[in-house]
Amino acid sequence: MIKYIIPIFFLLLSISAIAQQNIQGNVVDAATNQPIEGCSITLQPANIIAITDIRGRFSFKNKTKAGITVSVNCISYASQVLPIAALQAKNAISLAAKQVSLQDVTVVNNAGNQYKPISKTDIAMRGVNNSQEVLRIIPGIVIGQHQGGGKAEQIFLRGFDADHGTDFSEAVDGMPINMVSHAHGQGFADSHFIIPETIESVDFKKGPYTASKGDFCTTGFVDFNTKNALSSNVVKAELGMFNTYRALGMFNLLNKKAKEKQQSWYVASEYRYSDAYFDNPQHFKRFNLFTKYTGKLSAHTYLTVSATTFWSKWDASGQIPERAVDKGIIGFYGAIDPYEGGITYRTNANVQLVTTLNNGGLIKNQLYYSNYHFDLHTNFTFYLVDTVNGDEIRQKEDRDLVGYNGSYTHTGYVGNVKLATEAGINVRADLTHNTGLSHTVDRYTTLNQIKLGEISELSISPYLSETFSFNEHFSMNAGLRFDQFYHRYNNQLASDTTLPGIGVYKAQANTLSPKLNFYYHVNDRMQFYLTTGRGFHSNDTRAVVVTNGYEILPSAYGADFGTVVKPATNLLLNAAVWYIYLGQEFVYGGDGGDVSFNGKTKRVGFDFSGRYEPIKSLYIDVDVNYAHGRAIDEPKGANYIPLAPVWTSTGGITYTPKKGVNGSLRYRFVGNRPGNEDYSLTATGYFITDAVINYSTGKWEYGVVVNNVLNTKWKETQFDTETRLKGELAAVDEMCFTPGTPFCLKASVMYKF
Structure with a gap:
């Protein structure tokens, strides 16, 4: 090939x-x-x-x-x-x-960037001021957290419960966030090392239609781009209910002369603590440190260097069975196993060199490195297997991740046809140490080891994307991507029943992903697009070597037909109908790593996004999403996809004058969805509202954030899990859940200088 x-x-x-x-x-x-x-x-x-x-x-x-x-x-x-x-x-x-206004937004003839007007406007008008809003800024995404902020969020998009990132690709400044063959789940994407206030822009697209994106990009991808420079220094303090507080500092490190030479260097850091709202205090701690240098080395060369270190530790209440609450054994915010929780840290180094050529071309070279640690204790089934000690498990890994991204872009003409070329290659190597799964009790005592080994995974992925602009109206993009994977697992546990013994096991596989997209730009108020393509998500190395690489890169085929339209100067709309087929889908039982559903699926649905500015500084946004998903090879009535969202919606009203009082009132809605294959169990939906009120005067800003304004009792994450409580004679199969936050108030003060 x-x-x-x-x-x-x-x-x-x-x-x-x-x-x-x-x-x-x-x-x-x-x-x-x-x-x-x-x-x-x-x-x-x-x-x-x-x-x-x-x-x-x-x-x-x-x-x-x-x-x-x-x-x-x-x-x-x-x-x-x-x-x-x-x-x-x-x-x-x-x-x-x-100050941003929808009147300034036009529908630009820029093939492949149909979401750009909405994403740039949302960032400018709404901002990203807390870690939960990092992903919620993307239209159509709903997230759930079942460790109170400690680990990666559960992601819902386009009818997918994408777990912690299995079917959604995330990156920051070109560096991948998703972890392959992770101890807790394939594609695990913990973005909490990003300080929200450092985010400059967000690029996202839905569907597997972009040649530069490969693994996990089935429902879509997001690229977070951090600021290259600070316009001012910032100090911020937050204090809230449940013993919650946060401190933030962002400081320029170079003077005005450096700015004139297009040089910038700044540092940002945050510390957060919270006991959270659970009966079992979370004692959540998180520390972030981020620094970034950008500089013009010569007339044609530009250097960017950034580094991050992140550390987090927490206790957790975990997922609890509905019957334990109904019988009064624990409260709605209670815990069965008080020893759940974890610790994680990640240190990143990221170097990018951009070179401009005399022919107008641009070459990007990027090297990145991450050192990562993850140690999580959870208990999903309680006393189902071990009726004496309980079923608590420990998932642990240490990882080194190194990668290279290289690309060449150029825009030229062949006759009157404008031709935009992007050719590149992504190389990534993951090396884990002592990746293990063990049975524990009281967090500190190991009863027996279930899995233990070292994972090596290498991927090499060249791609090419060509965009042909035939005139001011019609454009076509054709892309091709080739991904080659090499897997190696050094099994260190003789009792591992999935493999014949201790030793090294290898496998490899590759896949080819074509893309074909069409764009018709009517004028600066309307555009239509048809996007098609093939994508995939990879499987865990520990499973890959068992099958010797057979069917380890399941295909995803998708198509979108949509429009971006601005029917009035103060109204912007985006709507699309879509289809996606997935050759193999994983739904994890209890989120513990046991696959309870594994099969081919198909989904159809529609997305709608609206942005409206009735008067200056008042911004109204709404996103409504519907998905109809079914398993292909199962009989009708038993072909529901567990936990797949059907109806979701987010929206709000934001008021942002230049100074004085500003704020927002936002909602998020998730409808009822199937808890299992025959829909005999239901994952209950919810409707939650949050509010923000700030007062800006000169260099100072004072604010109040209220989560769950109506104090709704709701279930943030839910799983169909077979569990047994201590003393029960028989197991029960029912929905288990993590409760969402009750009414919570937080105040803040910020100073810019």
């Missing part, structure tokens, strides 16, 4: 480099002097559009009659109109920040 792919790569790369682009420039932020990516530059009167790249650059094919002026538009910045002569001076276009 590779011998056919490589010649195609070089042929298309050669074609893309043919044309010259004579009208060019770059755009920077007036406050930080850093490049601005994603600005819309329009050449008038021909109405030809270009989008700035990661270095803030844009270019047009030389058409002397087509251009008299250029208009520069970017969400959250003041627009400018400049004569062509201004670009010939080769000075950067400097944009000043301004």
Whole structure:
């Protein structure tokens, strides 16, 4: 397969480099002097559009009659109109920040970025000011936490209970968050090492339609991009109910002269503590430290270096059976096993080098490294197996993760057809040490080892994406991705019943993922798109070596047909109908690693997002999502997909004047969904509201956050689990749950300087 792919790569790369682009420039932020990516530059009167790249650059094919002026538009910045002569001076276009308004948003002819107007507007208007909002900023996503903030959230999107990341890809600044062959679950994505206030933008797309994205990208992906520079220093303190407090500091480390040279270096850190609302205090502690340097090394080279260290420790109440609450054995916020909880830490180093070429091309080279530790104690079945000591388990691993991302992008012309090329390769190696599963009691005593070994997993993934813009209306994107996986498991446990003995077991597999997408841009108020593609999620190495690599990369086939439309200057809509087929889906019983459902599935549904600004500074957003999912090979009535969401919706009202009182009132809704294959058990839905009120004056801001304003008693996560309580003669199969937060108030004060 590779011998056919490589010649195609070089042929298309050669074609893309043919044309010259004579009208060019770059755009920077007036406050930080850093490049601005994603600005819309329009050449008038021909109405030809270009989008700035990661270095803030844009270019047009030389058409002397087509251009008299250029208009520069970017969400959250003041627009400018400049004569062509201004670009010939080769000075950067400097944009000043301004208050965001939907009136400034246009539907840009930028193939593959149909979600960009909504994501940029949401970030600018709503912001991301706490760890729970990191994922909730993505339209259509609902999350659930069943360790009170200690481990990765459970993710619901497009009718998938994606567990902790099995079918949803996450990255920050190009570095993957998902962990392959994780001790707790495949694709485990703990994003809590991201300090929310450092997030500059969020790129996301739904479905397996992007060539640069591979493993876990079946329902979609999200890329979090941290700030390259701070506009001001920040100190913030928070204090709330349930003995909750948080301290945050963000500081520039370079002076104004460095800013003039397009250099920036800052540090951010946070510490959080909470006992939470459970009867068994959580004693949750989290520490984050993040630093980032960006600098222009030369006229053509730009360096970014960042580092993170994260540490978290907590106790947990875990998932509790409904009957234990109904019988009064424990309260709604009680615990059966008080020894649940864990500790985790992760240290990251990330280096990116961006080089611009004379032909307008751009080369990215990125190296990243993570050192990771995870140690979790949970008890899902209580006394089902061991009626004396209980069924508490320990899942533990230490991991080194190293990777490389390289890409070349170029925009050129073949005749009058604009050709945007992206060719790249992703290389990733995971090495775990003493990955184990054991039976424990009281957290500290090991009764017996169930699994123990070391995992090595290597993936090499070249890809190519070509976007053809035939005119100002019609564009087509074709992509191809090849993923090669090498698995190695060093089994260190003779009693492991899945393998014939101690020793090294190997397997390998590969998959090819084509993409084909179409975009029709009617005008700056309407666009239609049809996106199609094949994706996949990988399986755990410990399972892969058992089958010798057979069927370890199950396919996901998807299609979206949608529109982005702006029917009025203050109204923005996005709607899509979609389909996805998955060759193999995992639903974990009790979240403990035992697969209770494993089969082919299909889903159809629709997504709707609306953004409305009835008056200046008042922002209304709503997302409504529906999914109909069924198992393919099961009879009707027994073909429900356990825990798959059907109806979900989020939305709110946000008021953000320049100063004075600002705030928001938000809701999230999840409808009832099947708890098991025949829907004899129900995962109960909920409707929760949260409120934020701030007062800004000069450099100070005072705020109050209220979670669950109506004090609704709700179940945040739910699982169909067979359990036995101490003293019970027989096991019971029923829904177990983790309670969601009750009414909780938190106050904050922030100072900028």
